[in-house]
Amino acid sequence: MSATGIERIAVRVILLTLRAPFTTSFGTYETLTRPFVVVETRDGLRGVGEVPTLLDPAYKAEVDTPAVLTSLREFILPSVARNQREHGPIEDIAALRASYGWIKGAVFAKCGVEAALWDVLAQRAGQPLWQLWGGERRTFPVGVSIGGKTFDQVLALADHAVGLGYQRLKVKIWPGFDVEVARALRERFPDVLLQVDANSAYSDETWTRLRELDDLELLLIEQPLFDDDIVSHSEISRELRTPICLDESIHSLRDAQAAATLWQRNDALDRLIINIKPPRVSGFAEAIAIARFCHERGIRTWIGGMLDSAWGKAMNLNFNGLCEIDLPGDHFSPGGAYFVEDVAETPLTTTNGTYELGGGISAGVNIDWPRFERMGEIALCETLSR
Numbered sequence: 521m522s523a524t525g526i527e528r529i530a531v532r533v534i535l536l537t538l539r540a541p542f543t544t545s546f547g548t549y550e551t552l553t554r555p556f557v558v559v560e561t562r563d564g565l566r567g568v569g570e571v572p573t574l575l576d577p578a579y580k581a582e583v584d585t586p587a588v589l590t591s592l593r594e595f596i597l598p599s600v601a602r603n604q605r606e607h608g609p610i611e612d613i614a615a616l617r618a619s620y621g622w623i624k625g626a627v628f629a630k631c632g633v634e635a636a637l638w639d640v641l642a643q644r645a646g647q648p649l650w651q652l653w654g655g656e657r658r659t660f661p662v663g664v665s666i667g668g669k670t671f672d673q674v675l676a677l678a679d680h681a682v683g684l685g686y687q688r689l690k691v692k693i694w695p696g697f698d699v700e701v702a703r704a705l706r707e708r709f710p711d712v713l714l715q716v717d718a719n720s721a722y723s724d725e726t727w728t729r730l731r732e733l734d735d736l737e738l739l740l741i742e743q744p745l746f747d748d749d750i751v752s753h754s755e756i757s758r759e760l761r762t763p764i765c766l767d768e769s770i771h772s773l774r775d776a777q778a779a780a781t782l783w784q785r786n787d788a789l790d791r792l793i794i795n796i797k798p799p800r801v802s803g804f805a806e807a808i809a810i811a812r813f814c815h816e817r818g819i820r821t822w823i824g825g826m827l828d829s830a831w832g833k834a835m836n837l838n839f840n841g842l843c844e845i846d847l848p849g850d851h852f853s854p855g856g857a858y859f860v861e862d863v864a865e866t867p868l869t870t871t872n873g874t875y876e877l878g879g880g881i882s883a884g885v886n887i888d889w890p891r892f893e894r895m896g897e898i899a900l901c902e903t904l905s906r
């Protein structure tokens with residue numbers, strides 16, 4: 521590969537407006553301001569990485585836009601620049617990760633830069649991301665995540681999704697809005713893959729209510745307890761037949777290994793599922809390592825979303841090309857598009873709830889550059905000297 525390296529890294533913060541409010545146990549979102557990292561190389565390529573931030577750190581630490589911008593501005597971008605100055609052009613993912621490897625945390629911010637470089641590398645190779653990541657051109661089922669505030673809203677969204685052919689529904693729950701909702705969905709859709717996500721809304725005391733979910737043939741119960749507590753999840757897992765899925769608690773391969781050790785002690789690896797969100801584990805390289813590890817150990821995985829734009833979702837869908845991924849991932853947006861206006865030229869469509877990977881270069885969709893530039897301003901820009 522020609523030694524050219526990175527010329528410039530810009531971060532554009534764009535405003536995304538949801539078509540419908542999305543409610544979880546930690547709040548309701550209607551708009552999102554989101555950093556997109558744009559990496560430009562000296563040989564004239566331009567790659568984009570979405571950082572799927574939320575408005576605040578209610579889901580977990582460092583996922584809000586101000587925190588991500590601070591990490592990028594103060595530490596990550598200067599570190600990449602310094603590293604390239606001192607050690608020569610950054611040409612691959614290993615070198616990029618090494619340049620900011622000393623920084624603890626900041627997983628979302630790191631993933632934005634990494635994703636942008638993956639886009640560059642895919643363009644340079646003339647390959648789809650699924651191929652670059654060692655996957656296959658798969659066709660696979662995907663599901664929708666339902667964030668309704670009321671019983672009626674949830675049922676309406678579920679009816680719409682099942683009507684479009686989706687075979688997997690994930691519904692947000694919280695204390696007082698849980699067993700009845702799940703039971704109603706199960707009765708209405710006896711054959712659909714059904715899962716619930718509590719986003720850490722239960723305590724050591726209140727979780728016992730979730731025992732009642734055990735009769736509903738749910739695929740999984742996602743992150744019922746504290747966001748940073750793997751141990752407590754492994755303990756309640758001994759008392760539930762339904763598998764526990766970890767989302768918030770997993771930031772790295774090491775976290776996945778820790779979870780495996782705990783569930784293994786209970787001889788229950790078939791009741792541990794991991795929601796791999798590439799931004800939550802600092803990027804696609806770490807996500808590949810987690811997918812392989814889990815596959816070897818018999819821990820099922822799937823690719824979760826973060827209300828991503830069509831660009832971020834397209835990257836995640838490419839990641840589903842990895843044969844190690846077992847369960848349907850999130851395909852936002854019954855109907856085509858989550859947002860009133862999106863950054864990609866075309867929406868990501870499904871047929872009967874399945875998504876078919878194409879042969880298109882990189883993510884397989886294009887950024888609509890004029891629209892992208894109209895939707896937000898450049899917030900940071902680091903020009904790298906030679």
Ligand code: OSB
Binds near residue numbers: 825827
């Ligand atoms: O816990 O999976 C989650 C959205 C924002 C924050 C956290 C979560 C979610 C989702 C969205 O469930 C799923 C999607 O993007 O399709």
Ligand code: MG
Binds near residue numbers: 717742743824
């Ligand atoms: Mg979740």
